Amino acid sequence: MHLSAWHKARADAVEWWDGFKTYDRVYMSKVFTFSSDVETVIRANEVIRGGTGYKDYGSLPPEIEATSPDYSMYPHVTHAVGFLTRGCIRNCPWCIVPRKEGEIRPASTWEEIKRPDSRDLVLLDNNVLAHPHGLEQMSRLRWIRFVRLSCDTASMLPVIEQAAAYMREAGIAPSRFWCYMLVQDVDEAHRRALALDKLGITPFAQPYRDYDGGEPTTEQRRFARWVNMRAAFKSCKWEDFRG
Numbered sequence: 001m002h003l004s005a006w007h008k009a010r011a012d013a014v015e016w017w018d019g020f021k022t023y024d025r026v027y028m029s030k031v032f033t034f035s036s037d038v039e040t041v042i043r044a045n046e047v048i049r050g051g052t053g054y055k056d057y058g059s060l061p062p063e064i065e066a067t068s069p070d071y072s073m074y075p076h077v078t079h080a081v082g083f084l085t086r087g088c089i090r091n092c093p094w095c096i097v098p099r100k101e102g103e104i105r106p107a108s109t110w111e112e113i114k115r116p117d118s119r120d121l122v123l124l125d126n127n128v129l130a131h132p133h134g135l136e137q138m139s140r141l142r143w144i145r146f147v148r149l150s151c152d153t154a155s156m157l158p159v160i161e162q163a164a165a166y167m168r169e170a171g172i173a174p175s176r177f178w179c180y181m182l183v184q185d186v187d188e189a190h191r192r193a194l195a196l197d198k199l200g201i202t203p204f205a206q207p208y209r210d211y212d213g214g215e216p217t218t219e220q221r222r223f224a225r226w227v228n229m230r231a232a233f234k235s236c237k238w239e240d241f242r243g
């Protein structure tokens with residue numbers, strides 16, 4: 001969206017790729033290494049691939065990153081999307097953020113992210129509360145739907161518990177909490193899922209995949225199905241789940 005806006009500002013024609021046409025330049029992006037790729041021949045003078053899925057850990061040039069995104073590419077999206085901060089204070093071994101974005105730092109103000117035609121913002125920050133800029137910006141916004149946290153190890157449970165208590169105090173109902181949880185050791189993840197449920201937080205399990213095509217085990221996938229199928233999670237024990 002930044003690239004589209006940047007090109008349009010230079011009077012370039014920008015459109016979604018059409019396999020029957022020939023282009024001056026085609027940009028391709030993949031979020032995950034396991035995301036499917038385009039197998040068709042791409043007719044273009046130049047093809048630029050980027051994104052974590054292509055193991056590209058770079059970023060857009062600052063002048064392009066600073067361009068307001070071209071929302072006309074996704075007409076069904078009515079909210080603004082952006083980052084208040086980039087980077088992270090932590091260095092979790094399974095995460096690409098420290099390698100890709102480095103130390104946490106301010107990226108934008110909420111006013112810079114906001115669209116003139118919408119009051120709603122979806123913020124994609126990695127660890128927004130870990131920087132005073134993020135805290136200061138968030139304190140000026142009202143939550144519109146879910147509060148998404150992550151709890152990837154048991155050591156995060158007390159922190160999540162405290163965050164949930166603060167949010168309850170601020171009038172945010174527990175039904176609006178979501179918590180992503182990485183699944184490596186299934187027994188440990190099981191204890192974490194139950195602990196989150198006890199706090200009134202909805203867990204969402206994500207089996208671990210590495211960047212080199214390592215697939216989750218059958219047990220990790222089955223556990224994630226149990227957690228993520230709310231009816232199953234609420235009505236039967238993990239030990240009894242046969243899905």
Ligand code: SF4
Pocket residue numbers: 088089090091092095096097098126127152
């Ligand atoms: S806290 Fe989150 S964003 Fe930061 S390194 Fe760990 S997993 Fe990545």
